[in-house]
Amino acid sequence: MLTIIHGADFHLDAPFAALTTEQAAQRRAEQRQLLDRLADLAQERRADLVLLSGDLLDGGQTYQETVQALARCLGSIPAPVFIAPGNHDFYTARSIYAGTAWPDNVHIFSTVAVEGVELPELGCVVHGAAFTTPQADRSPLMGFSAPRDGKIHLMALHGDVAGQGRYGPIDPEDIAASGLRYLALGHVHACSGLQKAGETFWAYPGCPEGRGFDETGDKGVLAVTIGDDPGQVTAEFVPLAGRRYEIRTVDVTGAESVEQALRAALPAAASPDCCRIVLTGQREEGRPDLAALTALAQPYYYSVTLRDQTRERRDLWDRAGEDSLTGLFLRTLRTGTAEGQDLELAARFGLAALENGEDPCL
The missing domain is CATH 3.30.160 (Double Stranded RNA Binding Domain)
Structure with a gap:
């Protein structure tokens, strides 16, 4: 059985423009602490692999202390770590991925073509690809098919399942035809839960900590277990965020x-x-x-x-005298059989519908 920690979309060194300058700097420092919690989790779960599916870095400005923290934390994990760069931290000859001395246990995919790394001691092959530009309108999964060689085939990718844009659109049919046991995805910031296309399981872990009010609630990573039989795949969401x-x-x-x-x-x-x-x-x-x-x-x-x-606040019936559909509705309602609270509730829901509102408390 394999135990995998699957994370993505850390967006380290995000600007946090909505916060004060001091708070933004503090939040970026707190993001680095996420890396320590990731390393601690990998050790607690005795992970065999860590798959990081892109956008580890936000890409606008990367601070040297962040690069140092990233290399240190990933190097402290007693397991192979694979990174598939995304659209925010795409791989180039001048990127930090190319210009940093990474620990021996860290492998960074660097091409748009899928690369495979065999791990004989785990009986698996980890495939992956990288964004090399900020946009990619072709799925790296297109035409890919893992060999039927008895090994467990995994893949880390940054992309958009069923998307139509330029961020690695991935057709679910390509997932189903891939022959992979598990596809570790990044790009979508909400946890998808474990999904399946054909015989291939796939998931987005979501971002490990929100950066704004479009990323609310608990955030974290996935702890994935893969058994010997093709259908033995589970994924547990593990919260990692320090703030929500x-x-x-x-x-x-x-x-x-x-x-x-x-x-x-x-x-x-x-x-x-x-x-x-x-x-x-x-x-x-x-x-x-x-x-x-x-x-x-x-x-x-x-x-x-x-x-x-x-x-x-306004009186519920003060528009009954209007020469309008609203006035006609209220006058008609008052001459009906409803009384008391039923009458008031009917009036509130009716006004909400007439005025295209959702809240009946008008």
């Missing part, structure tokens, strides 16, 4: 004030996470003071922003 990005919705309807509603929603203890709080529902007259509310919430999060999507 979270979006919280706070409904102010019925609260004495927006401030009261926000106070009630804040955590009991300070959180290490970055949070976006979206205020919704009905409020009394006057727009919320977002600067004051942000100052109230700031001590509870590493970083916090607020967005106001509230509406001023």
Whole structure:
């Protein structure tokens, strides 16, 4: 049985432009700590292999301490490590992949053509390819077929399954025809879970830590086990992130004030996470003071922003006199058989539908 740690899309040295200069520098330092947690996990799980499927580096600016941390951590892993460069950290003669002295256990794929490395002691072959430019409109899997030689064939690639763009589009039919036991992919920042095309299992681990509010929740890597039989493949998601990005919705309807509603929603203890709080529902007259509310919430999060999507409270029936479809609807509803809460709820859902809204609390 093989145990594999599969990671991708670390995007080390990302700019973190939405944070302060000091916080951005701290976040980049924290990204390097992800590498230590990766190495620790590989040792804890006694991994036979580590497959890193591209975009380890963000590509805009790479700091020397990051390169040193990457080489040190990967070299501390007591197993072969394979890197398939992606569109952000594509391989060139001037890239850090070519210009750095890497530990002996690290192999970096450097060509768009698929290369195979045999590991006789593990009874497997690890295949892989690299982006050599920021874009690639052809799948490296096209036409590939692993030999039926009794070995376990694996591959690390950066690409977009069923994608139509220029980031290594991979046809699921090519995965099914590849003859691979497991295809370790990178590029998609959400964990896909274990997938299958034909007899080939494949997965995206997602990024190991979010960098913005499009990458919320737990992030990490996959611990993959491969048995002797073709169908014996499992993948366990292992969280790795030190901080998370979270979006919280706070409904102010019925609260004495927006401030009261926000106070009630804040955590009991300070959180290490970055949070976006979206205020919704009905409020009394006057727009919320977002600067004051942000100052109230700031001590509870590493970083916090607020967005106001509230509406001023209005009487449910004050538009019944309008010469409009809305007015006609409300007048007709009031003459019907519904009463009390049923009548009010019917009016709210009806107004939401008429005005193309999703929230019935109008």
